[in-house]
Amino acid sequence: MTITKTPTVVAGGVGTSPIRPDGIPKVRGEFAYSSDLEVDGMLWGSTVRSPHARARIVSIDVAPALAIRGVAAALTIADVGGRGLFGLIEPDQPVLADGEVRFWGEPVAVVAADDRETARIAATAVVVHYEPLDPLTDPERAEELGETFRVLDITRGDPDARGEVVVEGYYEVGMQDQAQLGTESGLAIPDGSGGVDLHVSTQWLHVDHEQVVASLGLPPEQLRLHLAGIGGAFGAREDISLQIHLCLLALRTGRPVKMVYDRAESFVGHVHRHPARMWFRHEADRDGILRRVEARILLDGGAFASTSPAVLANAAYFAVGPYASESVTVHAAAARTNNPPCGAMRGFGAVQSCFGYEAQMDRLAAALGIDPVELRLRNALDREDRIATTGQVIVGSLPTRRVIEALRALPLPDEAPGDDPRRLPGGTGLTTSRAAVMRGVGFAVGIKNLAFSEAFDDFTEVRAELTADGIRIHTAAAEVGQGLVTVIQQIARTATGISNVEVVWDHTGEIGSAGSTSASRQTQMTGGATLRACEAVAAVALARADAESLDDEGAWRDDQLVMTLADLVAAGPIEHLERFRHPPTTPPDEHGNGDVHAGYAVAAHRAIVDVDPELGLVHVVRVDTAQDVGRVLNPQAVIGQIEGGIMQGVGLAIMEEIVIDRGVMKNASFTDYLLPTFLDAPDMTAVLIEEPDHWGPFGAKGVGEPPTISSTAAVVAAIRNATGRDLNRAPVRPEDIVGL
Amino acid sequence: MIRLTINGVPHVVDPMGPESLLTTLRDRLGLFGSKNACEQGECGSCSVLLDGRLVCSCLVMAVDADGAAVTTVEGIADGETLHRVQEAMVNAGGVQCGFCTPGIVVAASHLLATTPSPTETDIREALAGNICRCTGYGAIVRALEPLAAES
Numbered sequence: 001m002t003i004t005k006t007p008t009v010v011a012g013g014v015g016t017s018p019i020r021p022d023g024i025p026k027v028r029g030e031f032a033y034s035s036d037l038e039v040d041g042m043l044w045g046s047t048v049r050s051p052h053a054r055a056r057i058v059s060i061d062v063a064p065a066l067a068i069r070g071v072a073a074a075l076t077i078a079d080v081g082g083r084g085l086f087g088l089i090e091p092d093q094p095v096l097a098d099g100e101v102r103f104w105g106e107p108v109a110v111v112a113a114d115d116r117e118t119a120r121i122a123a124t125a126v127v128v129h130y131e132p133l134d135p136l137t138d139p140e141r142a143e144e145l146g147e148t149f150r151v152l153d154i155t156r157g158d159p160d161a162r163g164e165v166v167v168e169g170y171y172e173v174g175m176q177d178q179a180q181l182g183t184e185s186g187l188a189i190p191d192g193s194g195g196v197d198l199h200v201s202t203q204w205l206h207v208d209h210e211q212v213v214a215s216l217g218l219p220p221e222q223l224r225l226h227l228a229g230i231g232g233a234f235g236a237r238e239d240i241s242l243q244i245h246l247c248l249l250a251l252r253t254g255r256p257v258k259m260v261y262d263r264a265e266s267f268v269g270h271v272h273r274h275p276a277r278m279w280f281r282h283e284a285d286r287d288g289i290l291r292r293v294e295a296r297i298l299l300d301g302g303a304f305a306s307t308s309p310a311v312l313a314n315a316a317y318f319a320v321g322p323y324a325s326e327s328v329t330v331h332a333a334a335a336r337t338n339n340p341p342c343g344a345m346r347g348f349g350a351v352q353s354c355f356g357y358e359a360q361m362d363r364l365a366a367a368l369g370i371d372p373v374e375l376r377l378r379n380a381l382d383r384e385d386r387i388a389t390t391g392q393v394i395v396g397s398l399p400t401r402r403v404i405e406a407l408r409a410l411p412l413p414d415e416a417p418g419d420d421p422r423r424l425p426g427g428t429g430l431t432t433s434r435a436a437v438m439r440g441v442g443f444a445v446g447i448k449n450l451a452f453s454e455a456f457d458d459f460t461e462v463r464a465e466l467t468a469d470g471i472r473i474h475t476a477a478a479e480v481g482q483g484l485v486t487v488i489q490q491i492a493r494t495a496t497g498i499s500n501v502e503v504v505w506d507h508t509g510e511i512g513s514a515g516s517t518s519a520s521r522q523t524q525m526t527g528g529a530t531l532r533a534c535e536a537v538a539a540v541a542l543a544r545a546d547a548e549s550l551d552d553e554g555a556w557r558d559d560q561l562v563m564t565l566a567d568l569v570a571a572g573p574i575e576h577l578e579r580f581r582h583p584p585t586t587p588p589d590e591h592g593n594g595d596v597h598a599g600y601a602v603a604a605h606r607a608i609v610d611v612d613p614e615l616g617l618v619h620v621v622r623v624d625t626a627q628d629v630g631r632v633l634n635p636q637a638v639i640g641q642i643e644g645g646i647m648q649g650v651g652l653a654i655m656e657e658i659v660i661d662r663g664v665m666k667n668a669s670f671t672d673y674l675l676p677t678f679l680d681a682p683d684m685t686a687v688l689i690e691e692p693d694h695w696g697p698f699g700a701k702g703v704g705e706p707p708t709i710s711s712t713a714a715v716v717a718a719i720r721n722a723t724g725r726d727l728n729r730a731p732v733r734p735e736d737i738v739g740l
Numbered sequence: 741m742i743r744l745t746i747n748g749v750p751h752v753v754d755p756m757g758p759e760s761l762l763t764t765l766r767d768r769l770g771l772f773g774s775k776n777a778c779e780q781g782e783c784g785s786c787s788v789l790l791d792g793r794l795v796c797s798c799l800v801m802a803v804d805a806d807g808a809a810v811t812t813v814e815g816i817a818d819g820e821t822l823h824r825v826q827e828a829m830v831n832a833g834g835v836q837c838g839f840c841t842p843g844i845v846v847a848a849s850h851l852l853a854t855t856p857s858p859t860e861t862d863i864r865e866a867l868a869g870n871i872c873r874c875t876g877y878g879a880i881v882r883a884l885e886p887l888a889a890e891s
Contacts, residue, residue, distance in 0.1 A: 019830050026838030027826035027845055029773020029813035036772035116767070117756065181777045181785060181839035181873050231775070231839030232873050263778045422861050428868075481837025481874050636833040636879075643876030644836065670782035670871070678864040681877040 010551070013494035014698055017636035020486045021503070022479075034201040034228035035185035035260045042187065042256035043072050045242070045249050046119035048109040048126045049268060050101035053135035053663025054338040057099055057128060060109060065122040070114035072253045074126055080248065082217025086240050088207065088343070093304040095215050095244050101130070103303035103340050104664045105268025112249040112257050135338035135663040139277065139300040142335035149301045150309040152316045154330040154389045154592030161327035163283030163291035167363040171280070171356040172729040173712075174657035175300075176273035176648075178345050179675055182231015184241040184269050185260040188250035195222035196247050197507070201230040203237040205476045206513035212244050216251070223247065225508045233480035234648070235344030236270040238518050239306050267668035271306045271343030272658055274299040274334070276315065276352035282360045288368050288375045292327040293388065295319040297353060299342070301334040306343030308334040313454060314349030316592070320388035321357040322400045322447035322602045323379035328388050330592070338663045344518055346648060347708040350448045355730050358444040358713035362720070373408050373443055377401055381447075381602075391593045397691040397701075399628050400602045404445060406626035406687045407604045412441065413622060417610050425610055425617035427679050432612040439621075440611065442717025445604040446709025449597040450693075450702045451521040455587045458598070459579050460525040461512035464492065464533035466541055466574040468566040470500030470552060471534065476507075477514035477526040482704060483637040484522045488530050490633060491697055495534035496541075497550040498565075512579065520601070520702025523633065524695065529580035531697040536576035541568050582695055599693055603627040603706035605646065605714035607682070611722040616734025618654045620680070620715055626687040630701030635688075638703050642686045645707025651676045652708075653715035657731050742806035746771065747815025755802035762786045762797040765812060773813040773842045777871075784870035787843035788812045794850045796869075813842035816849055824887055825849045832883035836874035844870045848884055858888045 012018035025031040062074035077084060077096040084098065085091040097108045109126050113119040136142055186200035195218075202208050205225040213220045230237070242259045249257040261269050281294040297315050301308035316332035345351075365372035380400035386393055417424060417437045426432040452458035463474040471492045479485045489501040514526050538550055545563040547555035554564035568574065582598040608622040623646050632638055648656075655674040659666040667673045692699020712730050720727050723737055744751045746769065755764045760779075765771045765788070774797055775785035781796040788797045789811035797810075816823045825848045828834070835841050844867060851858060851866040858866065863884050864877070872880065 017833070020835065022838065023830035023835050024822070024826075026835050026841050027813075027822065027829050028817055029771075029842040029845075031838055032772070033775075033839065035776070036766075038770075179871075179873055181775070181783065181837065181871065183777065230837060231777075232837040234873070260776075262776075263780070420861055422865055428865065481839075483836065640833050640836055640875055640879055643878040644874045645876070647876035648873075669780060670778035671780050675871050675873070677868040677871065678877045678881070679861075679868045681864070684876070684878055 010493045010497050011499050012490060014490050014633050017634050018486060018490065020483055022485060032229050033182050033231050034199060035182060037187040037199055037228060038258065039189060039256045042258050043112040043114060043253060044116040044119040045110055045112045045246060045257045045259035046123040047107050047245065048123045050097060050104060050106040050108055052101055052130055052132050053104045054133045055101050055130035056133060057097060057101065058131050059129045061127040062109060064127055065111050065125040068118065068122050068125060070118045071122045072112045072255065073249055074109060074111045074122060075248060075252060076109045079252065080216065083214050086211040086215045086244060087305050088239050088307050089309055090305050103338055105340065110245045110249055112253055137337050137339055137663045139298055139335035139337055142337045143298060143333050147336040149305045149334040149336055150312050151333045152312055152592055154316055154328060156389060156391050156591065156593055157327035159327065159329060161292045164286050165367050166281065166283045167360060167367050168281045169360055169363060170728060171278045171359055173276040173352045173355050174731055175275045175342065175660065176345060176652050176656050177267060177658050177673055178234035178236035180232030180234055180236050183261040183263060183266040186228065186242055186246050187256060187258045188246035189256040190250045190254055196250050197224045197226060198243060198247055199226045199228040200243055201228050201237060203233050203478050203480060203518055204516040205508050208240060208243050209508045211240050212247050215244050216248060221509065227478060227505045230478060230480045233517065234346045235518060238344040238516060239271050241269045263670055264668045267665060268340060271341045273345035274301065274311055274342040274352065278353065278356040280356050280360045282364050284364055284368065288370045288378045290323055290325040290379050293320045293325045295330045297332040299334045300337055300339055302337055302339045302341035304341045306341050308343065311343065311349040314449065315353045317389050317596065318350045318447055319353045319357060321354060322381045322445055323388060324381055324385055325388040330389055339660055340665060346645065347448065347705050348519065350446065350709050351712060354446040354709050355713050358710060362717055373404060376445055377404055380404060389592065390596055392595045392597060394600060396599045396694040397630065398600050398602055399689050399691045402689050403602050403604045403626045403628050406689060407606055407624060410624050410685060410687065422679055423619060425612040425619045426615065431615055432617060436612050436614060437610045438613055438722040440609050440718040440722025442607045442714045442721055444710035444713035444717055445602065446706065447600055447602045448705050448709050450599040450601055451519050451525060451582050453585050453598065454596045455585055458515055459581045460514045460529045461579050462526060462529035462533045463511060463575060463577045464537045466537050466565065466569055468569050470498050471496055472502045472504055473530055474504050474506045474511050475514050475526055476505065476511050477522055478517035480517050482641060483634065484526065486637060487523055487527055487633055491527050491530045492534045495531050496538045498552055500552050520704045523700055523702050525580060525582065527697045527700065529578045532580060533576045533578035537574055540574045544568055544571060601628045601701045601706045603710060605711045607714040607718040609715060609718040609722055611719055611737060613723055613737060616737035618719055620650050620682040623650065623682045623711055623714065624685045625707065626689055627703065627706050628689050628691065628701065629703050630693040630696050631690050631699035632688055633698065633700050638688060639686055641703045642707045643684050645704065646684055646711045647676050647681060649708045649711025650682065650715055652730055653712040654731050742803055744805060745809045747811060759802050760798050761800040761802045761805050764802040765797060771812055771814055775839055775842055777839060784843040784847060785840050787846040789846060789850060794847055813845050816845055823849055825852065828883040828887055829880065832879050834875060834880040834883040840870055840872040844880060852887055860885060863888060
């Protein structure tokens, strides 16, 4: 039989919004998250945590815990072989506190018991004697003492360059929590021959693997990490939380061990967005051209390094924003204190400095009498310009002007605040009368690097395989909810013509690292690897069949099916392993200059707020945006990233802050740490600017972080515009608006 | 021992003392669809219907639910046929990580069953007890608005 047809463009390829393969299981409640895993005979683990920000451990007695029926283990640092230390960049944090606790909530001991409640009780039964010490909680004092994770000094151009108009400002950003809805959880299953399989929700399986085997002294092949269902991440899962503890308990007891943090423990169990203190001095000509920018940026890294060195680098490199300046001096430091450790959160250092430089741009515009949007246009960076701090020439796309102009061209809504109290400041609290409301508009622009920087060997591995049913993509890349799984399918479809694409998550023993699901990198990195691997598979298949195109039926030539997929595969396996790297980057030189970044994306936000100036309440009415996305691979997913990212930026602007008092976290719950709700969400319109980049698949750029960079700055600018107050701090608190 | 009718199926369970209905559903009955994200009734991830009322199952003691009919997210679809809320959530991009999704599916299907033609602000108010950290809520509202117009 001869089948004749003309192959059509593949369904569900690049540029469309196919439904996500995990969508139906998720709406049915059938998708298995790491907290939903269980096996027969498993134990539950629980963690003993420090009630002090800093203390010497005089003694730990686990005997009372072990005396409880059903308790299988109670372990301390004395039970840890190997290095006993972990850390994403440098291993400086003990698996369990070693002689001294350095932050409130630091793990001191772990227990495992037959059920969750017994484990919890056992954890409280461990007797730890502490000798409290004076905690170092002021990051400025820490920097004076030389207690820093990294200091980065950047100088570029003539330090004597001067402008005619000078504005100076001091700004602060509070500590934000990722508040991913799924708390940390996992299940470790011993294999009976000294090894262990860990099923865990993480952003980067292979870096967890490295840290677990090094800290416990395991042969690498004895540990396999499997990706379990993930309930959001936003940076919270880039570091180790319970991975090492679970493996330690499972190996010691010889039984499977499950752990799930409750919300309070989640708050202390992962790192947070760094609080920042920032000083800026901007000098410009009368026509608004920046002549010199000076900045001092101080991040509080907390007790352990985590990613502080890299977060600091971002804050420093983007201290001028998406603007040109030929003379720059930046002094940036990440301090080591006894506050809770800080590390990755969406935006990763670029958020903090953006809050400062965009407030400065508004001040400068006011001082010059120039429209603030016009001032930004005059200084905007584009392709072939140099980043003001590093001097790096921008080789990919960076359509800053187009982004600003597209956003400016969106109509401002002319409707006044409505009468529905649910959409007024104070909401259903019915606190605000319509007449009290003052409206303001704010505009901000932000820039962020894409993928890893400063000479990091950033790669991702993908194996593509042709089967009789279609294409199978093997990867270890974490799908945290953002929709990478859909984008991988789309890229594979477009690359091969075959629509039936299955994504298989291999464990760490089966495939190489995909790198981190962070830094907006997976669409470009794992997407890029998928494209190359699929192109290679398709080329072999076409050559084997001497055909012109492929689809779900097989290989086609002259509108004739010449070989089915089953026939193609029967003639020998067709697969390709791709290890994909982005263009190399360099470390900074002694002036903090160099080609440290692999690429950039820019976004602009315009916020409209209604403010009750008497009660200090804010309702964010709209946040519109234009974003540089390179090329849209999945419109629905891009909009999802933009709206979700803006919402987190709005949260940081007006309500989200972890409050720390002498090292102690005061609001580690969803009752006390405020998160935006459906009623807090502004309306949003997004313009996607497509100017293909130089290395992402089909010119795509990562889109996850740019929505959070300048949305906070835009909302606070709008509140300044409504109230006339300086407001140098995010989040803006009611007392800041009222002026108490 | 307490009796619960869950998604139409009778169960007899023996919860421990102050155990929440959420814990009973997840740890004793293996119904993992209802999610535990805050255990304080702030996020709505554990939302279920208790004798037709929308509740956070983390705030209900299991013993207080003795004799009640409970509908969890697992009971929203009609067999293989998705509830229109479920279908709309998937199609409109209202699902990202999905951890809030079970609670939103339960709360939104309850809203549409009990409130004729809710406005956008009605939808937002009705779901204000359901936190979503991924979507910024826009896609969920876009999923539900056409259904509200139909109801």
